[in-house]
Structure formats: structure tokens, C-alpha cells
Amino acid sequence: MIGVLRNRFFNFSHRVIKILRKINIFQRLIIAFLVLVILPTIFITLFTYNKYVNEIENNMEKFISLLVQNVNVQITDKLSSFEQLAVQFYSDSTTVSKLEDGVSESNRVIIGQKLNMIAHNNGYVANMLVITPRGQYSMMDEFGNRNGGYIRDIDRFRESQYYTEAIELHGYPVWFDTSKVSDVFYRSESIKYGMSDVITMTQAIYNIETREFIGVLVMNVNISFLTDSLKSYAFYGSGNTFLFGQNGAIMGINLNISEPNFSNVRNMNHLIYRVPEGSYSGKIDGTNVFMVYKLVPYTDLSVVHIVNKDRLLETAFNIRNLCLTIVAFLIVLSVVVAYWTTVSISRPLNKLMKAMRTFTEDKFVVNYAASGNDEITVLGEKFNEMVYNTKVLIDKIYVAEIKQKTLELNKTNAELNVLQMQINPHFLYNTLDIIRWESMYEAGGESKVSQMIEDFCRLMRMTIKKSEDMIPIYSELAHAQTYTEVINFRNREKIALTIDCSFDTNDYYIPKLTIQPLIENAIVHAFDDIVSQARISIVGSIESSDIVIAITDNGKGMEQGQLEELQQLLSGDGELKESIALNNVNQRLKLHFGERFGLNVSSESGVGTTVLVRLPMRQGVQSRMTHAIE
Structure with missing residues (x-):
């Protein structure tokens, strides 16, 4: 249990410190001073005042209740004497x-x-x-x-x-x-x-x-x-005692004109006659009063004692005001002391921070002017020492390090160039073309092997062809069809590819290698290398001023969770784990044409997947569309 509480305390402290670190030191120290000085002082003052006032009110209520009880008893005795006169009559x-x-x-x-x-x-x-x-x-x-x-x-x-x-x-x-x-x-x-x-x-x-x-x-x-008979029972201190009836105040006993008076008060029945006895604290005729009342038995008369609450608590009010004045003085003094203390810390720290920023800007001649004997001065001296040592070190190794980096970079570039030459696509294409001719020579004409080489060479030719970034949709569709034919060489059951466009594919342009990666993605992920009556359809249409191309397969589809992750990836919120081809095509389309364009994927497990390509209508030869935004 203790360990759990300790861990919770440390976690809570860590969060508090993390929040405080977002506030600069000047404000942090001011807040700390005010919290440690002002809040306890105000709390102690108000708590003491409330306890004092409550004690006065409780004692006064007990005293007045006793007074009203005594007066009530005396009135009852006096009334009993007159009741004895009635006994004389009917007896x-x-x-x-x-x-x-x-x-x-x-x-x-x-x-x-x-x-x-x-x-x-x-x-x-x-x-x-x-x-x-x-x-x-x-x-x-x-x-x-x-x-x-x-x-x-x-x-x-x-x-x-x-x-x-x-x-x-x-x-x-x-x-x-x-x-x-x-x-x-x-x-x-x-x-x-x-x-x-x-x-x-x-x-x-x-x-x-x-x-x-x-x-x-x-x-x-x-x-x-x-x-005449109740004067000795009147309270000669604060307040007035009244005999109150159904029609208002009947009389007062030893009235004090400086205390609350019932002489002009009407409609008090709703306060006094709700219960036989009780008390009331509130305002009457604009005066804050405290009142205790008790009904005389077998009468509609009540004994009421009322005091001016503000006058009764005047001493408490004076003590409260004095305490609040002292608190106000302490607040001002605390703010001044907190300001001096905070400035003595924050000002040299700001100077040191300014020197550090200058140092990070490669100005190695910076120097911190220390003034004082505190920890910040020691820190500044160590900073000056670090600046000097850094300058000396840079002078020794900076030039040599740059030369070394240059040599390493040149070596890396040379190695990359060798690798690129070794796998140059043109070299590969020319070699395959020679192999195809040798195959035809050996077979005495066209054969399945030579046809396979021919289709693969055509695919290579389309890939390495130097042209603009934008090509006719017709060429992109032909590239996709050729890719499918090459893939079909390895499959016993072929993948059926159908193309249906409601517009002339020669008139509109599309970024190079847009559709072929989507076909490849469908073949790799939708059919899991087990092709049985596999179909891929490409349907193109025009919606408003946009061209929409739908690539649909009848593969295994995706679960709902996989589809949501892919949609988040395409919207820019997800983390790239797979579907690199889809994300690459999507990002290229958005860079070419703007955020409104790109890919949208829908899928149903066991039914298939549809990828919608949306791009603007572009006619004629286009050059470098990477900065075009719809």
C-alpha cells in the first residue's frame, strides 16, 4: 500500500514539475512566493474570523434564548395571577x-x-x-x-x-x-x-x-x-425585548433607541408564528438582525428579543478588517521580495541563455560577463571555459574533418556509379534482346520462350523510356496490360484484365507509372499467388471536370480493421507499415494536382477490392506537373 502511494505521489509530482517547466523561472518563483505566503495568511485570517464570529453568535443565541425564556416565565406567572381572579368568580x-x-x-x-x-x-x-x-x-x-x-x-x-x-x-x-x-x-x-x-x-x-x-x-x-413588572428582566446590553401579538408589537421593555425596534414593523407573523419558538437571522427594514422568540402558552402573545447583528459583531468586523489590512501589507511586501529574488535569478540566467544562443549561431567569440558569487556565476564561468575549449578544438580538427568527409562522400558516389553501371537497364534490355534472337535461331522461328522475352523486353522498354512525367492514359493502360501478360507467363490460370473507358484515352494525360503499381498491388495482395478465375477490371469515366479510373479485383478483399488502417494511411494520419505502392501513387497524385485528388479504397472481405484514381482532366503534352494544384 505504501509503495502504491509512493508511486502515485512521484507520478503526480512528475506531472506537476512538467507543467511548471513550461513556465519561465520569473513567473514560477512569483507564483511560489504568493502561494506560500498569501494563501496560508488569508486562510488563517478567515478561518479565525469565522470561528470567532460563530462563537459569538452561539453564545449570544444561548444568552438571548435564556433571557426570552425567563421573560416568558414571568409573563406566564403574571397572567396566572389574573386567571386566579377568574377562579374567584366562577368558584x-x-x-x-x-x-x-x-x-x-x-x-x-x-x-x-x-x-x-x-x-x-x-x-x-x-x-x-x-x-x-x-x-x-x-x-x-x-x-x-x-x-x-x-x-x-x-x-x-x-x-x-x-x-x-x-x-x-x-x-x-x-x-x-x-x-x-x-x-x-x-x-x-x-x-x-x-x-x-x-x-x-x-x-x-x-x-x-x-x-x-x-x-x-x-x-x-x-x-x-x-x-411595571418585567423591568428587572429586560436585557440592558445589546438589543430590545418586545411583547408581540397578532397585531404587531404590543409593548417594549426598557427600549434602547439605538437598537432595532418593532414599532414600525408590520407583517411579522410569517416569521414568529410559524413555530412556537425559534430564532431568525436576516434583514428587517434594511437592518441585519438576530432575533429569538417564544410563544406564551395559551395565548397569541410572543416574547421577542432582537439585536443588531452588525453592532453585535462590530468588534469581530474590526478584527477582520485589521487582519485583512495586515494581509494586504504582507502581499505587497511578498510581491516586492519575490520580485527582487526572482530578478536576481532570472536576469543572469537570461544573460547566460543569450550567450548560449549566440554560441549556437557559430559565433565562438561570445563571452559571459559574470557578476556575483552564486551558482549561476559558476555556471557562467564554466560556459566561458567551454567556449574557449570548443574554439581550440575546432581550430585543430575542423578542416581535417571536412576533408575526410569530402573524401568519404566522393568514394560513396563512385561506388554508387559503379553499381548503377552494373545493372544499367539499357544493358539488361540489349542483353535480353540478343538472347531472344538466339532463341528464335535455335527454335527456327518464334517460340514460347522468345514470346516471353519479347513481352518482357516491351515492358522494359516502356519502363526505361525517357519522356515527360505525364503520358497519355492510353500508354499507361498499355503498360499495365503488358505487365499483366508478363505476370501471366508464370500462372497456369491466367489473370483476366478488362479495360473499359468512356472517353478517348489518347486525349488525356496521367502521371507515369500510376496504374501499373495498382495492378501489381492487386496481383500480389488480392490473390496470394493462387490464381483461380482471377479478374481485374479497369473502368474509366468522367465526373464533372475529373477523370475517375476504378481498378477492381475479385480477390480476397480486406477486413474492416485493415481497410480503416489503409484509409488512415492514404489520408495522411496513419503510420506507413505496408501498402507502400498505394501510398506512393497517392502521394504523387496529391503532389501533382492537390489534396482533392488521389486514391480512395473500398473493400469487402471475400468479395474484392476497388481502388478509385481521381485526377483532373489534362489534355495535350504536359510538362512537370509537380507544382500544379487544383
Whole structure:
């Protein structure tokens, strides 16, 4: 396992070094300095800052959550004290029996005085009412005069949530935010606007023995009781604590005007009432805030504490900015130091490289002016020593070596000339012609041997004939036919060659030795020296302004892989392994006429192969077409 990891590391290092070697030394050293100094500094700064901020936020969330919990408990206790007042009312059997008797003037007075007595014992109770299915009971003084508020539209009240939710809770009290409600509870008939700055408790009253529903007790309590009793639980540091209801912020406790305020915030229900308790971090009225809230049980009231997050994290922001300033200074300093260090290395190296380039241009008088005591200076001194020794060596052996090379070249040329003379085609052709005549003399006339010699001599004559590079297509076809006849001498079963051209082959020209190598290639590769009903057909036609000559055999054909390799070779992408004749003809055609022309091969295994020769229409005597491009 360790060996595998070591090999992977070395391979990865090799690739990295290979990439770095493509960058010049100046840029390489600058990048190295920046990576080693800037990245760690930025990472440490941001990592430390994030850890610090997260720690502050976590501690603040715990502290504020505890604060909201304590305030919530105190509010619950305060509300419980008012709920005990309701117990005083419905625990009185006389009062309950009067409610069951029905609405009468005497009953109104007794019940009203009872409500008035309970309310006056607590200065924060603004009003108490009892609503039954048959009527309404208000507070009354000792003289039988109404002393509290009342509900104008009693039927509408019975359909409201104040009445229905109290019944649904079966005797448990429920509290509502009515601090901004002005059309339900009224202090007197003459006052136009309803009560405000109160919260309301409703509780269903039942017969203790029969558990039959009697009515709903309503209690309006001034919210000032919360302000007076919760001051000691307010957070005097960052942030503000609010009591929040369905209609928005009801009140604030020890508000700090420099901290976020809910007084002008609307539609907060989607944040606070999704779950009974939780927290929120985000923007409210353009201020980045952190808020913790908790719902008071059996009420629609929530205790909310909100802090300015930016103010809370101001110290962290200052530390972050200081660190970033230091990082910026270190970056500038690192760049300057990296520049000086890099220039001290790259500048003498560039001078040495310039001297080396001059040396490679055969200017042996070059000299590197060393300045310094580092390794580059030593390298420059060794270079000057090498230049001097090279100059001395050249002076000693250069002329002698040139003379030796000249002698060797002349000797090689002489040997080649001797070889060429030994196998001169004209000498061979003349010798064969003498042999043919001797054969005819011995046989007393034409014989099979003399005919074979005659056909081979004709083939030799066509090959050694001095002419232009371009010859009529007729002559090229005749050469191919003669070649086939010579080949047929060695085969018991002859190769059938058919020629069919739809144009006059005397009128158009083709590069010499174009078709014959293709015939030879077909005979060698298509039939594997085992000829049985072998056929080769040559079909010529004109397509647009091109001449197309198709050479088709009925040989063994090629497999798909062999065909693809050959096509890649002819397109210039493949590696030359075989089919030298085809590639040679293809390249000659492209050199003569351009990339659009040349050979195209199609083949099917067991069926045969077709080679298409495409060349432009050329009439008349052509001279030297090697630079002609279509």
C-alpha cells in the first residue's frame, strides 16, 4: 500500500514539475512566493474570523434564548395571577346559580357587583364581563349603575374567536392581543372608539356538578402591568425585548433607541408564528438582525428579543478588517521580495541563455560577463571555459574533418556509379534482346520462350523510356496490360484484365507509372499467388471536370480493421507499415494536382477490392506537373 502511494505521489509530482517547466523561472518563483505566503495568511485570517464570529453568535443565541425564556416565565406567572381572579368568580356557587337562573335585573346587579369587586381588587383589570347565550353581564357599582365596559354587538362577539376558542378549551383560559382592537370592547355607550392598550382573557364557565356550559368570562387587562413588572428582566446590553401579538408589537421593555425596534414593523407573523419558538437571522427594514422568540402558552402573545447583528459583531468586523489590512501589507511586501529574488535569478540566467544562443549561431567569440558569487556565476564561468575549449578544438580538427568527409562522400558516389553501371537497364534490355534472337535461331522461328522475352523486353522498354512525367492514359493502360501478360507467363490460370473507358484515352494525360503499381498491388495482395478465375477490371469515366479510373479485383478483399488502417494511411494520419505502392501513387497524385485528388479504397472481405484514381482532366503534352494544384 505504501509503495502504491509512493508511486502515485512521484507520478503526480512528475506531472506537476512538467507543467511548471513550461513556465519561465520569473513567473514560477512569483507564483511560489504568493502561494506560500498569501494563501496560508488569508486562510488563517478567515478561518479565525469565522470561528470567532460563530462563537459569538452561539453564545449570544444561548444568552438571548435564556433571557426570552425567563421573560416568558414571568409573563406566564403574571397572567396566572389574573386567571386566579377568574377562579374567584366562577368558584362562587351563588354567582354561578344566578347565571343559570337567566337574565333578570336582580341577577344583573348581583353578578355585576361581583365582577366590579374582583376587578377593583387588582388595579390593572380594566373591565370584566360575562357573556351567556342569553345575555351580557357588565360590572356595576354598589348602587346598581354600570361601572365598566360592554360589548355593543353581542351576536358578532359570540361568533368571534374570543368566544368560540374559550368554549373549545373547555374551561382553560385563553389570552388575546387586543391592544389595537377598537371595535369590540367599549368603556361606555357615549365613547366612539373601543378599548386599546389592553390584552383580553376569555374563559368558559361550566356548572361544576353537571358540566353544562353557562357562559364566557371576559377580562380586559391593561398591558402596563407587564411594563411595571418585567423591568428587572429586560436585557440592558445589546438589543430590545418586545411583547408581540397578532397585531404587531404590543409593548417594549426598557427600549434602547439605538437598537432595532418593532414599532414600525408590520407583517411579522410569517416569521414568529410559524413555530412556537425559534430564532431568525436576516434583514428587517434594511437592518441585519438576530432575533429569538417564544410563544406564551395559551395565548397569541410572543416574547421577542432582537439585536443588531452588525453592532453585535462590530468588534469581530474590526478584527477582520485589521487582519485583512495586515494581509494586504504582507502581499505587497511578498510581491516586492519575490520580485527582487526572482530578478536576481532570472536576469543572469537570461544573460547566460543569450550567450548560449549566440554560441549556437557559430559565433565562438561570445563571452559571459559574470557578476556575483552564486551558482549561476559558476555556471557562467564554466560556459566561458567551454567556449574557449570548443574554439581550440575546432581550430585543430575542423578542416581535417571536412576533408575526410569530402573524401568519404566522393568514394560513396563512385561506388554508387559503379553499381548503377552494373545493372544499367539499357544493358539488361540489349542483353535480353540478343538472347531472344538466339532463341528464335535455335527454335527456327518464334517460340514460347522468345514470346516471353519479347513481352518482357516491351515492358522494359516502356519502363526505361525517357519522356515527360505525364503520358497519355492510353500508354499507361498499355503498360499495365503488358505487365499483366508478363505476370501471366508464370500462372497456369491466367489473370483476366478488362479495360473499359468512356472517353478517348489518347486525349488525356496521367502521371507515369500510376496504374501499373495498382495492378501489381492487386496481383500480389488480392490473390496470394493462387490464381483461380482471377479478374481485374479497369473502368474509366468522367465526373464533372475529373477523370475517375476504378481498378477492381475479385480477390480476397480486406477486413474492416485493415481497410480503416489503409484509409488512415492514404489520408495522411496513419503510420506507413505496408501498402507502400498505394501510398506512393497517392502521394504523387496529391503532389501533382492537390489534396482533392488521389486514391480512395473500398473493400469487402471475400468479395474484392476497388481502388478509385481521381485526377483532373489534362489534355495535350504536359510538362512537370509537380507544382500544379487544383
